Amino acid sequence: MPVEEFVAGWISGALGLVLGHPFDTVKVRLQTQTTYRGIVDCMVKIYRHESLLGFFKGMSFPIASIAVVNSVLFGVYSNTLLVLTATSHQERRAQPPSYTHIFLAGCTGGFLQAYCLAPFDLIKVRLQNQTEPMAQPGSPQPQYRGPVHCAASIFREEGYRGLFRGAWALMLRDTPTMGIYFITYEGLCRQYTPEGQNPSSATVLVAGGFAGIASWVAATPLDVIKSRMQMDGLRRRVYQGVLDCMVSSVRQEGLGVFFRGVTINSARAFPVNAVTFLSYEYLLRWWG
């Protein structure tokens, strides 16, 4: 099994993650809290009350876990294609796989990475939602002192299963949308690259950026539900499950609730995934 895809997936994911984390914090707040009037209001409030550091809350665990999560996504994607089409990453430019195979490989990668991602994503969302300023003497103490304390508290208060709160919604979000992600990327690369050649850097950047946007637009409805399920259980349980969360969110806030954070999600998705794919492609070419 080629391991380069796993390592390239890890490094490229980490680069994208640092770039996109401030946008991600704003998105999570907009999806789960009703105190903000919009993106700008949310950014201004975070900056005023929590300083620049507020945007980077909850980033350390994703950085630590991206090695597993992104290498599983890209490694499983590439190795599923290898099983389905018997071609390696290098051979795929000359013998491009069908879109059905790309979609299936993307869905498989998405499904497996969601399982690894679930506890880390939960901790990230819980930390991002703490509005107390960081490390200021005399200010109110947040419920969680950091990622390890957060994980230990969830385990103690909500049990082992508590660490997987929202995992179903995450799997439903990621399985089909990772198929969309890779199909969009491959489709755009093929469209703008002469047959048999590697896509140029500009093509990779644009295709990666649009793959991020397409997958996040499709993922946003379940992303909202996932974030709400993850915040549920903090004090008392409100939702019975994914369906109940969907129904009560729509009843209370209308259908528009499914598009909460779609603008910031898309603004974040372009640079994050442009950088992710560019570094992924170049690392593989460098090692190939």
Ligand SMILES: CN(C)C(=N)NCCC[C@H](N)C(=O)O
């Ligand atoms: C749930 N969806 C749509 C995705 N995860 N899409 C793929 C983008 C992955 C990238 N690490 C990012 O965070 O944008």
